[in-house]
Amino acid sequence: MALPLTYNFRNVIVRWRATLATVLGIALVVAVFVLVQALATGLEKSAMNTGDPRNVMIVRKGSTAESSSQVSLQQFQTIRYWPQIARDENNQPLVSADVVALISQPRLDGKGEANVSVRGLTPMGRFLRPQVKLVSGRWFVPGKREVSVSTKMAQRFSNFQIGSRFKTAANWLTVAGEFDGGNSAFDSEVWMDADEARTIFDRERYSSLLVRAASPPAALEIAARIDADKRLPLRADSEVEYYAKQTATAMPIKILGNFLATAMSIGAVFAAMNTMYASVGSRTREIGTLRVLGFRRRTILASFIIEGALLAAIGGVLGCLLALPMHGVSTGTMSFNTFSETVFQFRITPWLAAKGIIFAIVVGIVGSLLPAIRASRLPVIAALKSV
């Protein structure tokens, strides 16, 4: 005989008061799970948005962050005219030597200070990062002690509004404009001229080189050539790969998310069990009637499990809907890689939402398993007699 699914479905609707608390409970668990995972996804996405597949990033061998990497002027000159590097219409090689420094700046909300990454770029640097677009004001002018900041950083730090000035390393810098980094790692940066940055921060050397390879095989040749040259203690990686490695910060957030999901789901399973037991208890007579009508034990077992799963699925969908308004909201924390403030967005991907709903259904099935077994084992006569 077919499953009495309509019966279960109508039950959920008719006894909505009893099931509402369970559904809401599961919804909140799923919302927390999805939100925390959305943070980790957002961090990874921002790293993935950053690289350009044609670019090659060159840093000092062994350094894990640009701010602790060093590339000397001589090394820059050596690499600059290699034939594997693409040229622009004026036959200039597409190479940018960058300086990355950290500066400590006060937060906009007045709650202390945080490190901010300042990137000094040579003129080619902006061309090599086309995803970064000016949104207001203008780009920094070399020699005028000017910087451009990302809009997202301007919203988090008190000295980063257009026209404001701040002092660092005994120099006053003026904010000339705001840019949008297109949800990439550049959203967490302040940009200025490379040689000006070297003067201000007293750096003899650059931090890294970004070059545009003439072709995909040329990119591999650049890496191989650097590796083979003993005078160059450097390492070349595709820019995409370099940033893909910068996701260590997402790890603790993922651990937190999994821990929360586990602990909260244990509580939710108990609560779901309670509701299902109560609902089986109050429907003893109905179950007896179903048995008399000829529904088999295993049919009843399956239908109650499906009822639990259905409840939980509603909770799961609701949880995703609760989490959805946070999608795209920016937040920030200290990155373990760069040791500076990293801005990123909550990213609720379809796959993540699906994971949340699947997770809810598992909670529902586990929670309804025992009550369903109990329902299917009720002796028919006793069930019919009960009031």
Next chain:
Amino acid sequence: MTIPTFIFKNALRNKRRALLSVSSVAASLFLLVTLQVALRELTQPMESAGAELRVAVRSKISIANFLPARQRSIIESMPGVEAVSPFTWFGGEYKNEGAMSFAQFAVEPKAMRRVFVEAKMHEGAWDALEREKNGCILGQITADKYHLQEGDRFSLNSTIFPGALEFKVVGIYHGTPDDRNMFFRHDYLDDSIGYPGLVGMWWLKVKSADDMPRVIDAINKTFANTSAEVRAESERAFALSFVSMFGNIKTLVASISSVVVFTLVLVTASTMSMAIRERFRELAILKALGFRRRELFAFILAESFGLSAAGAVIGIGAAYCAYTYGNINQMTHGIFVTFEVTPRIIGYSALVAAVLGIVSAIAPSLAVARMSVVNGLKTLD
């Protein structure tokens, strides 16, 4: 039958439900305690004995900028300063782990033994460090993790400086809040990178607590408007400055805690209503027998309070045992070290449980108050 036994029997008449309710309260309170402890660790850095006499001096630009080594003699000559040691982050990776699992600092042993007073080591460990240029002093936790003993050698690849350095363990310390760090000689580092004359930070000890504000002020003023401006602050203020760097993570943990509490209230209140609805008829009989509303309220309240109290004892107790006797450092892969469940957190969680017991009794109590005896007796389930 006395009233307490009546309440007790009522609470346990449906054993399965009582057990499930207590378990769900316990699981949620366990989580709440965990989040509170994590939040405390993030917002209140560990306090080390001896911290009240210490000052950290870093570059004003940011902690990642170097300071000139020549500043040392200037600071040392200031009145009230007892000892000054350089303190340079080495950022070394053990073998090829691919990640830093403990912090290493280059220091000057003669000064360091007077600054870093709380480290407990065998006599002569500092002397050994002064004798052996490649010596290092290692925290107990790190030594245990890598099975290193005195006399063992190992090498670290720096992510900050070019190349790797080899070290020999000359002492293993314990007795600080975070026994994981490693200290080695600054001149050994300087040798390997060709004496650039730079240090990461200065870590110094003042003679008395009264000297502290004066010394901090003097250091900040002395280097103001030089090419290397500094920020001197008490060790406590320095540690707190890291909290601000974590940014929105704090808000995140705090809001998750409130969602947990809300879910908890919701679920427990619904269970409680279920339990009362089931025996509406009995309550009507009690009413008919002449029990007053306030007595019925007391029954309901005592039952819900009792259930959430039982859940609280189990949940908070489990968290306390897990974090006091478990190895939290290993469980969280080194993110948290102490994870102390403080009396304050226990008190707060117990308070949440108490409020929970009261709030979940409200809805059933209202229903009972509104019920007329006749309708109550008619109720079927």
